[in-house]
Structure formats: structure tokens, C-alpha cells
Amino acid sequence: MAGASYLGRAPIEAYGNGGFRFAGMSHRGCLLLLPSGIYGWDIDTVERLTAADFAAVVAESEAIDVLFLGTGREVVQPPEPVRDTVSGAGIGLEIMDTGAACRTYNVLLAEGRRIAAALLAVD
Numbered sequence: 001m002a003g004a005s006y007l008g009r010a011p012i013e014a015y016g017n018g019g020f021r022f023a024g025m026s027h028r029g030c031l032l033l034l035p036s037g038i039y040g041w042d043i044d045t046v047e048r049l050t051a052a053d054f055a056a057v058v059a060e061s062e063a064i065d066v067l068f069l070g071t072g073r074e075v076v077q078p079p080e081p082v083r084d085t086v087s088g089a090g091i092g093l094e095i096m097d098t099g100a101a102c103r104t105y106n107v108l109l110a111e112g113r114r115i116a117a118a119l120l121a122v123d
Contacts, residue, residue, distance in 0.1 A: 007037040011106040015098060018121050032056055033105060033117040035063040041118065046076040051085040057116055061089040066108075068094050070101030070119040091116075098122050 010023040012033075019028035022038060030041040034056060043053055046069075057067055067086055069078060075097050077083075086093045096104070098119050105117040 005037050005039045009033075009035070009109060010038065011109055012102040012119075015102050015119070016122055018123055020102075020119065020121065028121070030121050031117070031119045033119070034060050035114075035116065036060060043120070046071045046078050046120065049078045049082045051081045054082060054085050054118070057091065057118065058085060058089040060116070061091055063114055064091050064116045065114040066092040066094055066116075068096065068101040068105050068115065068117040068119075070098030070117065071095060072098055072120045073122050 006023055006025065008023070012020055012022050014021040019026055020031055027040060030043050032039045032041045039056065041053075043049060057064065071078070075095060077095060083093060094101075094104070098121070101117055101119055105115060108115045
């Protein structure tokens with residue numbers, strides 16, 4: 001994790017133009033939305049993701065049932081070691097485009113579900 005953080009849970013208000021809006025703030029770049037807060041995520045493409053990029057997710061695995069991975073404008077499968085790391089931590093992995101991941105995250109967050117999201121920014 002790198003960059004700014006917001007220690008709380010908040011829905012995604014908007015996405016696009018290379019970033020996101022949440023809690024009345026904006027962030028340029030990718031995001032990790034975890035039970036402990038919202039964090040800047042220093043990654044660039046799904047194909048280059050590694051298991052280490054999900055260390056923070058695994059660290060909070062006791063509080064997460066499902067991780068939504070928003071892969072940008074298109075649905076792209078992450079490398080197998082990433083899928084193995086997330087499932088090995090007992091977390092379900094749902095892969096979708098970033099827009100769908102934001103919408104699904106917001107609905108389930110409002111329901112109080114035990115979720116997290118890893119979102120790649122879209123232009």
C-alpha cells in the first residue's frame with residue numbers, strides 16, 4: 001500500500017478520470033478498500049499483480065468474506081498466484097470491471113457485509 005488513506009468505510013461516489021471519489025474526497029490512482037480503511041494502492045495493471053500486492057488484504061482476512069477485484073474497463077483474470085493467495089486466506093474473489101466492482105461494493109457495504117475491494121483506476 002502506498003499513498004493516501006482514509007481510516008473508515010465509505011461508498012465509492014464516483015470513478016473515472018484515473019481515480020475515485022469517496023467521503024467527499026478524491027484520489028487519483030488505484031484503491032484498496034479494507035475493513036480498516038481506504039488506502040492508495042500502488043499498482044498499474046492486472047497482469048503485473050503479485051501475491052505481495054494483496055498482503056494488506058490477507059492481513060485483514062478474518063474480517064473479509066469476499067474481495068471484489070475491479071480490473072479496469074475490461075474483466076481481466078489476475079495471475080494464478082494472486083487467486084491462490086486470496087483463496088488461501090479464506091476470502092472469496094469476485095473479478096469484474098471496476099464499475100461493476102464499485103456498484104457491488106456499495107450495495108453490500110450498505111448491507112453491512114464483510115467485504116473488501118481492490119480497484120484499478122479507469123480513465
